[in-house]
Amino acid sequence: MNIYSVRLVNGTSLCSGRLEVRSTQSNQSTQSTQSNQSTQWGSSVCEEDFDQQDAEVVCRELGCGAPSVLQGALYGEVEAPMWTKEFQCGGHESALLDCRSSGSERNTCSPGKAVGLTCSEPVRLVGGASRCAGTLEVKHQGDWRPVAGSVWTLKAAAVVCRDLDCGSAVSTERRYESSRRKVWWIDSDCVQSASPLRECVTSPSASSSSLDLTCSDLLLQPNISMDGVSEAQQQGAEVFV
Structure with a gap:
């Protein structure tokens, strides 16, 4: 069974949802200090600290296809601890926590800015x-x-x-x-x-x-034009019959 450092929640499948990171004790808020499985999850990521290369790594780690949508609050907003550092992935890493992160920490994130991500199904x-x-x-x-x-x-x-x-x-x-x-x-x-x-x-x-x-x-989609000439379209190409 694969152990992931990330997950996408509130989406339609494992390949879509709001991004959450499996946190260690040092990355959790002071209000969440227990080490059981349920409290390890829950750190959302601020959209300003996340880009396309980071998204590619998340989709790869989850075994999904390439990222297709990256948008804040797409899968709901929550009052949850935020991941405090910016990810700096090159896009080739196999897991998000393998990426470098910034030295500075973020204390707040604007409402509606928690990362929502959709990866294509593989x-x-x-x-x-x-x-x-x-x-x-x-x-x-x-x-x-x-x-x-x-x-x-x-x-x-x-x-x-x-x-x-x-x-x-x-x-x-x-x-x-x-x-x-x-x-x-x-x-x-x-x-x-x-x-x-x-x-x-x-x-x-x-x-x-x-x-x-x-x-x-x-399939060909027939259309009748105004002058009575029948047309068909296939994947953007036009065929006249």
């Missing part, structure tokens, strides 16, 4: 006509691998399309190759239960099959 479709179609790959334990598993329904595939901001699911297809390769095994029933996809990975294995998905944003 999911992608590769080898298709666009980012919204192709072989499903998931990043787990630091490795991108294709997905294999039980038969996937459109309901399960819809979770992936939603995470990728690709509309709804159109089709799923199991693809076979001549050789076996390392894959992540994922049960579609877990995905349908609204659990984050990467939390549904049960075990690594070797398989000759993988899963191809197509989401609706790939």
